[in-house]
Amino acid sequence: MHPKVGTILRLFRTEAGYISGELLSRELGVSRTAIWKHISALRNSGYCIEAVPSRGYRLISSPDVINPHEVAAQLNSTTIGRHLEFFKLTTSTNSDAFRLAENGAVEGTVVLTDGQSGGKGRRGRIWSSPAGVNLYCSVVLRPAIMPHEAPQLTFLSAVAVARAIELTTNLIPEIKWPNDLLISGKKVAGLLNEMSAETDGINFVILGIGVNLNMTAGQFPDDLRHPATSLLLESGTEVDRPRFASTMLNELDRLYTDFLTHGFGPVREEWQRRCNANGRQVIVSDSGTECTGGLFIGIDADGALLLRSDDEVQHRITCGDVRVI
Numbered sequence: 261m262h263p264k265v266g267t268i269l270r271l272f273r274t275e276a277g278y279i280s281g282e283l284l285s286r287e288l289g290v291s292r293t294a295i296w297k298h299i300s301a302l303r304n305s306g307y308c309i310e311a312v313p314s315r316g317y318r319l320i321s322s323p324d325v326i327n328p329h330e331v332a333a334q335l336n337s338t339t340i341g342r343h344l345e346f347f348k349l350t351t352s353t354n355s356d357a358f359r360l361a362e363n364g365a366v367e368g369t370v371v372l373t374d375g376q377s378g379g380k381g382r383r384g385r386i387w388s389s390p391a392g393v394n395l396y397c398s399v400v401l402r403p404a405i406m407p408h409e410a411p412q413l414t415f416l417s418a419v420a421v422a423r424a425i426e427l428t429t430n431l432i433p434e435i436k437w438p439n440d441l442l443i444s445g446k447k448v449a450g451l452l453n454e455m456s457a458e459t460d461g462i463n464f465v466i467l468g469i470g471v472n473l474n475m476t477a478g479q480f481p482d483d484l485r486h487p488a489t490s491l492l493l494e495s496g497t498e499v500d501r502p503r504f505a506s507t508m509l510n511e512l513d514r515l516y517t518d519f520l521t522h523g524f525g526p527v528r529e530e531w532q533r534r535c536n537a538n539g540r541q542v543i544v545s546d547s548g549t550e551c552t553g554g555l556f557i558g559i560d561a562d563g564a565l566l567l568r569s570d571d572e573v574q575h576r577i578t579c580g581d582v583r584v585i
């Protein structure tokens with residue numbers, strides 16, 4: 261993707277009406293011929309751009325496919341998204357990001373796609389990933405932390421997605437431990453971290469983020485274990501996918517910068533505030549068997565769930581399904 265193309269889209273977004281070729285060439289510091297080539301490239305990617313002599317260019321419509329130029333044009337991050345890879349269709353962005361990271365992709369590389377044919381969920385499950393409706397992306401991070409601290413990074417993604425939902429819709433999401441995003445008790449987003457590490461450090465972590473944005477009821481598989489939803493189904497309004505993606509990535513960038521400077525504390529505090537179990541009694545089950553119940557106290561430094569049972573014993577839970585009573 262050419263960075264100048266992102267600048268053209270940003271100008272189309274901020275300037276009302278036609279933008280003259282002269283203004284574009286002045287803002288971008290390139291010739292009118294170069295502008296014409298960028299406009300042609302945008303048209304080839306599905307943008308409908310009107311060109312009127314002596315008035316200039318006007319954006320009529322954007323393509324349906326989530327477009328990396330649109331996402332890049334709205335990024336104001338320092339690390340996340342400084343390199344953006346886009347695939348119209350792929351098997352799994354997590355697998356792509358893993359491969360790119362193994363080949364030296366810089367920290368902050370984002371892999372974005374319009375649809376996945378083999379989206380991966382937690383515990384070996386499939387993540388339903390129809391094209392043209394949702395957000396599927398994976399982020400490469402290379403923090404100087406120990407491997408046991410890596411799960412903390414999933415909590416950053418959860419908070420970033422929660423903030424993005426609040427910033428782009430009128431909905432208030434809740435986080436369900438370990439890292440599901442819920443609206444009205446139904447799952448709207450899922451997160452999958454993968455890591456390459458040595459005993460004494462991390463090579464890289466992949467944050468995989470899937471958010472159901474404009475999925476319609478008929479697009480959900482029949483065999484879902486838990487009820488699921490999309491932002492469209494909950495709010496009745498279609499989500500602007502590039503806007504959502506860039507908002508989420510900008511928030512993730514802020515959280516990550518904060519994490520590197522101040523550690524896990526601030527994100528843990530925000531995560532707990534947003535957790536659906538906050539101050540409530542919960543039951544944890546593993547493979548369908550109820551095993552522990554108690555008052556939700558919070559999460560510890562490794563992201564494990566802390567509960568206090570009626571006999572005042574504190575329990576530390578590292579896996580299972582949490583149900584709020």
Ligand code: BTN
Nearest residue numbers: 352354380381382450451468470
């Ligand atoms: C879950 O089971 O809740 C986790 C789902 C994670 C899905 C996302 S979509 C983008 C990225 N690529 C994948 O293959 N999975 C993650």
